[in-house]
Amino acid sequence: MIGVIIGTNRPNSASRKVGIYYQKLLESLGAKSQLIDLATLPEDFAFSALYHNYGKNDLFNEFQTIVDTTHKFVFVVPEYNGSFPGVLKTFLDGLRYPDSFHYKKAALVGVSSGVQGNVAGLGHLNDILSYMETDVMGLRIKLGRIWEHFDGEDFNPRDPNDAKAQHVCNIYKRFLERQAKELIAF
Amino acid sequence: MIGVIIGTNRPNSASRKVGIYYQKLLESLGAKSQLIDLATLPEDFAFSALYHNYGKNDLFNEFQTIVDTTHKFVFVVPEYNGSFPGVLKTFLDGLRYPDSFHYKKAALVGVSSGVQGNVAGLGHLNDILSYMETDVMGLRIKLGRIWEHFDGEDFNPRDPNDAKAQHVCNIYKRFLERQAKELIAF
Amino acid sequence: MIGVIIGTNRPNSASRKVGIYYQKLLESLGAKSQLIDLATLPEDFAFSALYHNYGKNDLFNEFQTIVDTTHKFVFVVPEYNGSFPGVLKTFLDGLRYPDSFHYKKAALVGVSSGVQGNVAGLGHLNDILSYMETDVMGLRIKLGRIWEHFDGEDFNPRDPNDAKAQHVCNIYKRFLERQAKELIAF
Amino acid sequence: MIGVIIGTNRPNSASRKVGIYYQKLLESLGAKSQLIDLATLPEDFAFSALYHNYGKNDLFNEFQTIVDTTHKFVFVVPEYNGSFPGVLKTFLDGLRYPDSFHYKKAALVGVSSGVQGNVAGLGHLNDILSYMETDVMGLRIKLGRIWEHFDGEDFNPRDPNDAKAQHVCNIYKRFLERQAKELIAF
Numbered sequence: 001m002i003g004v005i006i007g008t009n010r011p012n013s014a015s016r017k018v019g020i021y022y023q024k025l026l027e028s029l030g031a032k033s034q035l036i037d038l039a040t041l042p043e044d045f046a047f048s049a050l051y052h053n054y055g056k057n058d059l060f061n062e063f064q065t066i067v068d069t070t071h072k073f074v075f076v077v078p079e080y081n082g083s084f085p086g087v088l089k090t091f092l093d094g095l096r097y098p099d100s101f102h103y104k105k106a107a108l109v110g111v112s113s114g115v116q117g118n119v120a121g122l123g124h125l126n127d128i129l130s131y132m133e134t135d136v137m138g139l140r141i142k143l144g145r146i147w148e149h150f151d152g153e154d155f156n157p158r159d160p161n162d163a164k165a166q167h168v169c170n171i172y173k174r175f176l177e178r179q180a181k182e183l184i185a186f
Numbered sequence: 187m188i189g190v191i192i193g194t195n196r197p198n199s200a201s202r203k204v205g206i207y208y209q210k211l212l213e214s215l216g217a218k219s220q221l222i223d224l225a226t227l228p229e230d231f232a233f234s235a236l237y238h239n240y241g242k243n244d245l246f247n248e249f250q251t252i253v254d255t256t257h258k259f260v261f262v263v264p265e266y267n268g269s270f271p272g273v274l275k276t277f278l279d280g281l282r283y284p285d286s287f288h289y290k291k292a293a294l295v296g297v298s299s300g301v302q303g304n305v306a307g308l309g310h311l312n313d314i315l316s317y318m319e320t321d322v323m324g325l326r327i328k329l330g331r332i333w334e335h336f337d338g339e340d341f342n343p344r345d346p347n348d349a350k351a352q353h354v355c356n357i358y359k360r361f362l363e364r365q366a367k368e369l370i371a372f
Numbered sequence: 373m374i375g376v377i378i379g380t381n382r383p384n385s386a387s388r389k390v391g392i393y394y395q396k397l398l399e400s401l402g403a404k405s406q407l408i409d410l411a412t413l414p415e416d417f418a419f420s421a422l423y424h425n426y427g428k429n430d431l432f433n434e435f436q437t438i439v440d441t442t443h444k445f446v447f448v449v450p451e452y453n454g455s456f457p458g459v460l461k462t463f464l465d466g467l468r469y470p471d472s473f474h475y476k477k478a479a480l481v482g483v484s485s486g487v488q489g490n491v492a493g494l495g496h497l498n499d500i501l502s503y504m505e506t507d508v509m510g511l512r513i514k515l516g517r518i519w520e521h522f523d524g525e526d527f528n529p530r531d532p533n534d535a536k537a538q539h540v541c542n543i544y545k546r547f548l549e550r551q552a553k554e555l556i557a558f
Numbered sequence: 559m560i561g562v563i564i565g566t567n568r569p570n571s572a573s574r575k576v577g578i579y580y581q582k583l584l585e586s587l588g589a590k591s592q593l594i595d596l597a598t599l600p601e602d603f604a605f606s607a608l609y610h611n612y613g614k615n616d617l618f619n620e621f622q623t624i625v626d627t628t629h630k631f632v633f634v635v636p637e638y639n640g641s642f643p644g645v646l647k648t649f650l651d652g653l654r655y656p657d658s659f660h661y662k663k664a665a666l667v668g669v670s671s672g673v674q675g676n677v678a679g680l681g682h683l684n685d686i687l688s689y690m691e692t693d694v695m696g697l698r699i700k701l702g703r704i705w706e707h708f709d710g711e712d713f714n715p716r717d718p719n720d721a722k723a724q725h726v727c728n729i730y731k732r733f734l735e736r737q738a739k740e741l742i743a744f
Contacts, residue, residue: 010236046232048229082491086278090273123492130681140688312495315510316508321507417604452647453689454690502640
C-alpha cells in the first residue's frame with residue numbers, strides 16, 4: 001500500500017488531480033494506493049492537533065493511523081512562494097516523532113504553473129524527510145507549466161497542435177512511470 | 187517600526203520569549219517594534235483565510251494590515267523537524283503576493299533545543315523570502331541549546347557555574363546586538 | 373566599483389557573456405564594474421592556493437586583492453548538476469575568512485540551458501554567502517533556456533518569429549535592469 | 559564494494575581519518591570498501607579534466623573508473639564556509655553524466671569543528687545527488703565538534719573525564735554503525 005500525499009489543502013487542486021493520475025499509474029503497475037488529502041484535515045488542526053488538543057483530535061488521529069500503517073509514500077507538492085505549502089509541513093509537524101516516518105520510503109513530485117516544477121521546495125522537503133529518517137528516491141519529478149501539459153486527467157497539451165508541449169507531456173509521463181516502478185521496487 | 191515575527195503558534199514558546207528579548211534590545215537601540223505572534227492567528231486560518239473565506243477573514247486581515255505597514259522584520263524561528271514550523275509558511279502563503287514582502291528587509295534568528303539553531307530552516311526560509319523579493323541580512327543568528335543558555339528573559343547559563351555556557355551566552359548576546367544594529371541601518 | 377564574478381572556469385562560457393552584458397548594463401546606469409573571471413584562475417589553485425602554497429600563490433592573490441577592494445558583487449552562475457559549479461565554491465574556500473565577504477552586498481543571476489535558471493544553486497550559494505555575512509539581494513534572476521533567449525551579446529530570441537521567446541527576453545531584460553538598479557542602491 | 563569518498567583535498571584531513579574509521583566499521587560488518595580520496599586528484603583537474611583535456615586526463619580517468627564500478631557510496635564531507643568543499647562538487651562536475659551516479663545509493667556523513675556537523679552542506683549535496691538520480695539514505699550523520707569527540711582513530715572524548723563528551727561519542731558511534739548497516743542493506 002502506497003500513500004499518495006496531496007501536499008496542499010486547496011480544494012480541487014491540480015496536485016490532487018495529479019495524485020489521482022498517479023494512483024491509476026500505480027494500479028496499472030499492480031500496486032495499491034491510498035490518497036492522503038490534506039484538504040480533508042480538520043480546519044483547526046494547526047492549533048488543536050498540535051497543541052491544545054494534542055493526541056486527542058479524532059479526525060487528525062485518522063491521518064496518524066493511515067501514516068502509521070503505510071510504509072511508502074508519494075508526495076505530490078505544488079509550489080507556493082517558491083517552496084511547498086505550509087500546510088504540508090504543519091501536517092508533518094503534527095505527526096508523532098520519530099516513528100511516523102522513520103525507516104520509510106518516499107518519492108517526490110513537484111507541480112507548478114511556472115516553469116520550475118517546485119525544484120527548490122522538493123529540496124526543502126527532502127531535508128525534512130531526511131531529518132525524519134525517510135529514504136527519499138533520487139529521481140524527483142518536476143512538473144512545470146502544469147496547465148499547459150495536463151488536462152486534469154492525463155498529460156495532454158492544452159493546445160493539441162503544440163508539438164513542443166506534446167514532447168514535454170511524453171517526458172512527464174515517461175518519468176512518472178519510471179518513478180512509480182522504482183518506488184514499488186524501492 | 188520593526189515587526190518581530192514569532193514563527194510558531196505554540197503557546198508560550200521559547201521563540202516568543204526570545205522575540206520579547208529582541209524587542210527590548212531594539213528599544214535600547216532607539217527602535218520601535220511590534221510583535222507579530224502566530225499563536226494569535228485564527229485557528230482555522232489555513233482553510234478560511236487561504237481558501238473558502240479568502241480576503242474576508244477579519245482577524246487574519248489584521249495581520250495583513252500590520253505586514254502592509256511594516257518594512258523591516260525579524261523572524262524568530264524555532265526548529266521543528268529540521269526546518270521551520272509549517273504554520274509560518276502557511277501564514278506567508280495566506281498573505282497577498284507580491285506586495286506583502288517585496289522591497290522589504292528581514293533578519294533571521296533560529297532557535298532550537300538541539301545544537302543547530304535551525305540553520306537548515308533559516309536557509310529554507312531565506313529561499314522563500316528571496317522569492318518574495320525581501321532582502322535578507324547575511325548575518326543569521328543560530329541560538330542552539332536554547333534552554334541551556336536562556337532563562338526565559340535573558341541569556342544566562344542554566345548552570346551558573348558553567349563557564350562554557352556563559353561564554354556561549356555572551357556570544358549570543360553580542361551577535362544579537364550586532365544583528366539588531368545592522369537591521370536598523372539596513 | 374561592482375565585481376562581476378563569472379561562476380565557472382569553462383572557457384568562453386554563456387555566463388561570461390551574460391556577465392559582459394551585465395557590465396554594459398551597469399555602465400549605462402553610471403556604475404563601474406570589473407570582471408572576476410574564474411577561467412583565469414591558476415589551474416592548480418584548488419591545491420596550491422588552498423593548501424601547499426597557501427597565501428603565497430601570486431596569481432590567486434591578485435583575485436584576493438580584487439575581492440578585498442570590492443564591496444558589491446554580481447554572481448553570474450551557471451547550473452551544473454542541479455547547482456552551481458564546484459570551482460566557484462573552491463574559489464570562495466580559497467579566500468581569507470571572514471573579511472573577504474563580510475559586510476558586503478551581492479546580487480545573484482542563474483544561467484541554464486534547461487528551464488530552471490539554477491534556482492536551486494542560487495539557494496545553495498545564498499546559504500554560503502550568508503555564512504560569510506554578505507547581504508544578498510532578495511531579487512534573484514533565473515535565466516532559463518539561455519540559448520533560446522540570448523544571442524551571446526543581447527537578449528533576443530533564437531527564432532526571431534517566436535513571440536513567446538521574445539516575451540521572455542523582454543522579462544529577462546527588465547528584471548536584470550531592475551536588479552542592477554537595486555544593486556547600485558543596495 | 560562501497561566507495562568511501564573523502565570530500566576534501568586537504569592533506570591529512572579529519573574527514574580522511576573518519577573515512578578510515580568508516581572503512582573499519584564496514585569491514586567489521588563484512589563489507590568491502592575502497593577509499594576515494596580527493597586529495598589524490600591531479601592538481602589541475604578542474605581545468606584539465608573538465609575542459610581542455612576532457613576525457614583524456616589519465617589520472618582523473620582512474621577516478622571515473624572506480625566510480626563506474628562502484629554502486630554504493632559514503633560521502634564523508636567537512637564543512638567549509640557553511641557547506642561542503644568546492645572540490646567535491648568540482649569532482650562530481652568532472653564525471654560523466656548521467657551514468658556515473660544514476661541508479662546508485664549513497665549515505666552522507668558531515669564533519670565540522672563547529673557544532674553543526676555540516677547539516678546545511680549535506681542538504682546541498684543531497685540536492686545534487688538527487689539531480690544525478692542517486693538514492694540518498696534519509697539518515698544523515700552530523701559529526702559536530704569533531705576534535706572534542708574523535709582522537710584521529712576512534713570516537714573518544716578529548717578530555718577523558720568529560721562525561722557529556724563521552725555521551726556524544728557513544729551516540730556518534732551508534733549512529734555510524736546504524737547507518738553503515740542500513741547502507742549495506744540499502
